[in-house]
Amino acid sequence: MAALSVVVNPVVGIEPPARPLLMKGNEAMAEAAIQAGCDAYFGYPITPQAELLEWMARRMPELGRVFVQAESELAAINMALGAAATGARVLVSSSSPGISLMAEGMSYLAGSELPMVLINVMRGGPGLGSIGPSQSDYFQATKGHGHGDYRVPVLAPSSIVEAVALVADAFELAERYRSPVMILADGVIGQAMEPVIPTYRIPPRNVGGWELSGADGRTPRVLRSLHLQPEELEVHNRRLQAKFSSIAEREVRWATEDLDDAEIAIVAYGTAARVARTAIERAREHGLKVGLFRPITLWPFPSEALSEIAPRLRAIVVLELSAGQLVEDVRLAIEGRTPVFFHGRTGGMVPTPGEVVDVVRRAWALTAPAIQRTAGDARPARGKPDQYRLPELGPWAAAGRAIPEPAAVAEASPETRRVIYQRPKMLADRSTHYCPGCGHGIIHRLVAELLDEMDLGPRTIGVASVGCSVFAYDYLPVDFVESPHGRAPAVATGVRRVRPDAFVFTYQGDGDLAAIGTAEIVHAAARGERFSVIFVNNGIYGMTGGQMAPTTLLGQRTTSSPTGREAASAGYPIPITEMLALVPGVTYAARGSIADPQLIGRTKAMLRRAFEIQLGGGGLSIVEVLSTCPVGWGMTPTQSMEHLARDVVQTYPLGVLVDRLKGAGAHAGEG
Amino acid sequence: MVVAIKPAATENQVLEPFEPVEIAQDRCKGCGLCIDACPKHVLELNGAIVNELGYHPVRLTDAAACTSCALCARVCPDAVFAVYARPRKV
Ligand SMILES: Cc1ncc(C[n+]2csc(CCOP(=O)(O)OP(=O)(O)O)c2C)c(N)n1
Ligand code: SF4
Ligand code: SF4
Ligand code: SF4
Ligand SMILES: [Mg+2]
Numbered sequence: 001m002a003a004l005s006v007v008v009n010p011v012v013g014i015e016p017p018a019r020p021l022l023m024k025g026n027e028a029m030a031e032a033a034i035q036a037g038c039d040a041y042f043g044y045p046i047t048p049q050a051e052l053l054e055w056m057a058r059r060m061p062e063l064g065r066v067f068v069q070a071e072s073e074l075a076a077i078n079m080a081l082g083a084a085a086t087g088a089r090v091l092v093s094s095s096s097p098g099i100s101l102m103a104e105g106m107s108y109l110a111g112s113e114l115p116m117v118l119i120n121v122m123r124g125g126p127g128l129g130s131i132g133p134s135q136s137d138y139f140q141a142t143k144g145h146g147h148g149d150y151r152v153p154v155l156a157p158s159s160i161v162e163a164v165a166l167v168a169d170a171f172e173l174a175e176r177y178r179s180p181v182m183i184l185a186d187g188v189i190g191q192a193m194e195p196v197i198p199t200y201r202i203p204p205r206n207v208g209g210w211e212l213s214g215a216d217g218r219t220p221r222v223l224r225s226l227h228l229q230p231e232e233l234e235v236h237n238r239r240l241q242a243k244f245s246s247i248a249e250r251e252v253r254w255a256t257e258d259l260d261d262a263e264i265a266i267v268a269y270g271t272a273a274r275v276a277r278t279a280i281e282r283a284r285e286h287g288l289k290v291g292l293f294r295p296i297t298l299w300p301f302p303s304e305a306l307s308e309i310a311p312r313l314r315a316i317v318v319l320e321l322s323a324g325q326l327v328e329d330v331r332l333a334i335e336g337r338t339p340v341f342f343h344g345r346t347g348g349m350v351p352t353p354g355e356v357v358d359v360v361r362r363a364w365a366l367t368a369p370a371i372q373r374t375a376g377d378a379r380p381a382r383g384k385p386d387q388y389r390l391p392e393l394g395p396w397a398a399a400g401r402a403i404p405e406p407a408a409v410a411e412a413s414p415e416t417r418r419v420i421y422q423r424p425k426m427l428a429d430r431s432t433h434y435c436p437g438c439g440h441g442i443i444h445r446l447v448a449e450l451l452d453e454m455d456l457g458p459r460t461i462g463v464a465s466v467g468c469s470v471f472a473y474d475y476l477p478v479d480f481v482e483s484p485h486g487r488a489p490a491v492a493t494g495v496r497r498v499r500p501d502a503f504v505f506t507y508q509g510d511g512d513l514a515a516i517g518t519a520e521i522v523h524a525a526a527r528g529e530r531f532s533v534i535f536v537n538n539g540i541y542g543m544t545g546g547q548m549a550p551t552t553l554l555g556q557r558t559t560s561s562p563t564g565r566e567a568a569s570a571g572y573p574i575p576i577t578e579m580l581a582l583v584p585g586v587t588y589a590a591r592g593s594i595a596d597p598q599l600i601g602r603t604k605a606m607l608r609r610a611f612e613i614q615l616g617g618g619g620l621s622i623v624e625v626l627s628t629c630p631v632g633w634g635m636t637p638t639q640s641m642e643h644l645a646r647d648v649v650q651t652y653p654l655g656v657l658v659d660r661l662k663g664a665g666a667h668a669g670e671g
Numbered sequence: 672m673v674v675a676i677k678p679a680a681t682e683n684q685v686l687e688p689f690e691p692v693e694i695a696q697d698r699c700k701g702c703g704l705c706i707d708a709c710p711k712h713v714l715e716l717n718g719a720i721v722n723e724l725g726y727h728p729v730r731l732t733d734a735a736a737c738t739s740c741a742l743c744a745r746v747c748p749d750a751v752f753a754v755y756a757r758p759r760k761v
Contacts, residue, residue: 418756421744423695431724431749437702441748448750597708597745630702637702 020195025160025185028196029093029119030055032167035200038117039088040066042076044516045544045560047131048187049095049121054547056091057560061569069548069560069570072486072516073098077105077118084114085223087211089171093119095187096137097128097485099145106180107146110240111225115174115207117167119183121190122321124348128466128482132348133187133271138325141184142299149237151244153181153251154298156269163189164198166296172203177247178210184298186321188271188350247300254302255294258284259309262291263369264360267306267330268319269295271350276319279356290360298326303333310334312370315363319356320344339367424448426457428477437637439627440468442594443536444475446604447507450611451478460503463492463531465517467509468542468629486517489524492531503614504531510551511541514576521580528585528619532610535577535622538629539648546632550574553651558632573651577624581657587618589657593626595645599654606656618661626652691737693753694729701726705743705752711736714743 023031030052033041041056043049053069060067066083070076073094080092094102099120109116122137124130141154153173157163163185170181212221227233258280259265266276273294283290293309293316295302310316316338318327327342334340343359345351367373423429427448434440451457460478464470466485473480483491488506496504513521513535521533540558541547547560551573555564565573581589588610592603603625610621626648628640635643699722706714706729717730729751731737744752 417758419753420739420756421741421752421754423750423753427750431698431700434748436700436726436748437704438748441750442746445748445750594746597742600745637704638707641704641707 020197022193022195023160023198024051024191024193025163025189026051026121026191027055028160028198029163029167029183029185029190030059032164032198032200033091033117033171034059034063034065035198035202036168036171037089037202037205038065038091038171040068040080040083041091041093042068042070042079042083043093044070044073044076044098045511045541045547046073046095046098047544048123048133048190049093049098049119050545050547050559052093052119052121052190054545054559054562057547058562061563067569071518071550073101074105074516077102077109080116080118081105081109081112081114084109084116085112085212087207087213089175089205090116091119092116093121095121095123096125096134097123099137099140103140103146105146106152107148107150108225109180110146110150110152111148112223113178113210113240114180114223115171115178116180117170117174117183118180119167119185122184122186124346128470128484130348131187133189133191133321133350134346134348135184135186135270135272135321136323136325136346137184138298138320138322141182142301142329145182150240151247151299152179153177153247153300154184155181155253156184156296156298157189158270158273158294160189160192160194160196161198162296164196164200168201168203172206173247173251175203175206177243179243179247184270186271187348188274251297252300252302252305253296254305255292255296256309257292257294259291259293261289263289263314264317264363265291265293265309265313266317266319266356266360267293267295267326269298269326270321272319272321275351275353275356279319279353279360282353282357283360286357288357288360288364295326298329301329301333303329306330306333307335307337310338313338314369314373315339315341315367317341317343317356317359317363319351319359321350322346338370339363424452426451426476426478428475430474432475433471434468435629435631437628437630437640438468438542439538439594439625439629440536442600443534443603443625443627444469444472446600446607447505447534448476449604450607451476454608454611454615456503456611459501460505461495461499463488463495463504463506465506465508465512466543467512467536469507469509469536470543472507486512486515487520488512488517489520489529489531489533493524493527493529496529496531500530503611505534505611505614506531507534508536509542509549510535510537510539511549514550514574518576521576522583525580525583525586525620525622528587530614530617530619531621532607532614533620533622534607535624536627537624537652538627538632539573540629540632542629542632546629546634550576551652553648557634575652577622578657580620580622584660585619586622586658587660588613588621589624590622590659591624591626591652591654591657593644593649593654594628595626595641595649599645602654609656609659613661616661624652626654689734689755689757691734691739691755691757692731692743693755694731695751695753696720696728696730697722697724698749699726699728699751700724700749701728702748703729704746704748705729708742708746710740710742711738713737 043053124134462480465488548558590606741754
């Protein structure tokens with residue numbers, strides 16, 4: 001989006017834009033970090049946060065600052081650790097599953113006392129969950145995240161304007177306390193577009209005396225979290241705890257609205273607070289005196305402020321986009337002095353103001369005014385008034401997926417019509433979610449044809465990865481297990497080791513296999529694991545909106561390499577299949593393409609060979625299939641096939657890279 | 672569910688009502704890859720129809736000219752085609 005017309009002069013100050021800018025929350029937070037003097041950004045694409053990374057991909061190089069799209073969140077947070085160690089102002093952003101991967105790094109940053117700002121644009125969990133907005137990472141953010149005794153200040157914006165302000169505050173807090181600071185936003189704040197007149201701020205630099213710059217004329221400095229002697233570590237921990245106490249004393253923030261005459265307070269943060277505000281207006285129209293208590297720092301939690309107002313309330317209603325996490329801190333704060341009710345929606349669902357008004361009504365009906373309350377009635381029977389109401393659920397058994405009947409092919413009388421080609425039986429009878437002309441469809445079809453021809457269906461266990469093909473199990477009616485992004489080879493290892501009789505394959509994209517999952521595929525190869533890998537290289541992160549992948553061609557424009565991939569900053573396309581072919585554990589490695597019918601036929605032969613090698617007891621077999629992503633490449637399906645045939649093969653030559661059972665029959669390796 | 676689209680009747684087909692290709696038009700996404708692949712140029716998008724996925728599906732324009740080579744079926748990402756051999760003349 002080119003709407004940003006602010007003139008920035010980081011030395012003199014910032015001209016506020018005269019007119020409101022229409023910005024997504026993700027973009028506004030990114031720009032706020034830039035305006036706050038962020039020196040370096042590290043990230044990895046994930047929905048619903050991708051625009052933040054894309055904004056940084058464009059703006060940071062423009063300003064001569066550092067932008068790196070890391071190969072994973074694990075790498076991103078550790079890049080941040082390194083940059084922060086030199087005193088740079090560093091931003092990292094991600095969404096829930098990626099934040100989980102950052103737990104280790106956060107613990108090291110906290111232990112080594114390094115300032116850094118991490119933005120979590122929360123989505124529905126657990127696991128891959130949904131990409132809808134959620135607040136289900138509250139525990140993760142406020143109760144430690146990684147291992148060890150540490151705390152991280154957590155700021156929760158409830159509007160885009162507030163998010164912009166909190167980004168600058170977060171940098172300031174991070175440096176003041178030499179600590180990572182988290183901004184806990186959610187998919188609504190990240191994705192919503194609002195007209196904003198952002199007020200940018202450059203917090204004063206507050207780094208001095210610990211950062212690494214080369215021990216020129218001074219004693220060397222070591223930034224570390226390792227303190228092997230228990231006595232020494234305890235001293236370190238005491239110091240950390242003293243720091244956390246002073247943060248807890250000095251940095252607590254909250255906001256209240258309409259609380260003066262309120263008999264019920266809704267406690268909510270972020271997007272839930274916005275819903276609460278509308279609900280409060282409606283409730284007041286009905287004569288219910290309701291107000292809002294909104295924690296802005298989730299850690300330190302505004303316990304004292306809440307416990308002060310609690311005795312004069314008849315009830316507290318906690319509203320969350322989760323199954324109930326903040327509510328635990330609320331209960332701790334008020335220590336049973338006021339009845340607490342809870343309402344939450346999960347999975348990416350947002351509560352409606354109507355729902356909230358109903359809960360408020362119920363709370364009103366079930367409680368007495370505070371003045372009439374004796375200590376005894378203040379405690380509602382546990383779990384009684386504050387039930388969490390889930391939508392109707394079927395029995396557990398119904399959770400499985402219905403496997404569609406094999407495709408009913410129009411009846412043909414055999415005498416008159418000899419079949420030359422039919423939709424394979426192992427391809428479910430439904431249309432796919434893939435875009436028109438997407439290569440995934442062709443490759444799924446080849447796999448289905450082979451499962452048919454080799455009669456493998458009944459013994460197959462597929463391992464689905466994370467990418468556009470995440471729903472492969474909807475189209476290939478065999479047993480399937482989902483794996484976290486990049487981890488399919490590890491999951492497949494587990495499956496194959498305990499099920500030596502199964503036929504096991506992974507189906508992975510290039511981002512999945514060659515970026516975040518590089519370690520897993522290399523080590524599955526080293527161990528010579530006996531499964532087959534179908535590696536779909538379309539040179540892009542299709543699913544998250546067309547960002548640069550490790551396989552993206554030099555010069556190729558993507559949403560995170562807007563001026564074309566440059567080797568100097570983004571490295572070279574990674575020939576991972578050639579690299580894997582060097583490892584003795586890889587029995588077969590080949591690269592095919594889907595650019596025309598002949599090449600499709602050759603690719604199928606490669607896949608067949610890979611499958612046969614697994615059946616014959618060989619080690620890892622991998623077929624890289626050069627594929628298309630017309631949408632991500634900004635081409636028509638026809639153009640994308642031409643580009644594949646003409647250009648992509650220049651970087652990725654086709655052919656069998658290694659066949660260590662060559663000459664031996666398919667079953668030669670058996671026994 | 673597979674819907675067979677009957678090729679438009681032409682003079683030729685009156686003599687030879689054989690359908691070499693069946694197109695599951697409800698699953699076609701109109702990507703055009705089969706049209707590029709067909710060596711006989713007998714496939715086109717049917718602008719008169721929009722299927723439930725929202726696309727103009729492909730149709731066979733000349734059944735008599737189709738050689739049942741099945742190249743269309745081999746490139747289709749949506750497995751829309753079934754292809755049959757022409758019966759031998761007796
Ligand atoms: C830990 C984690 N980080 C990021 C993501 C978001 N994500 C989902 S798919 C994907 C990339 C998919 O690209 P690729 O593997 O090339 O598959 P394609 O969609 O191109 O087929 C990413 C980054 C995630 N699900 N989990
Ligand atoms: S985004 Fe690209 S890879 Fe994903 S379905 Fe669409 S065309 Fe295929
Ligand atoms: S079978 Fe061959 S000739 Fe007939 S429509 Fe398909 S590609 Fe064209
Ligand atoms: S290749 Fe398949 S989906 Fe694409 S236009 Fe042809 S029939 Fe339709
Ligand atoms: Mg990809």
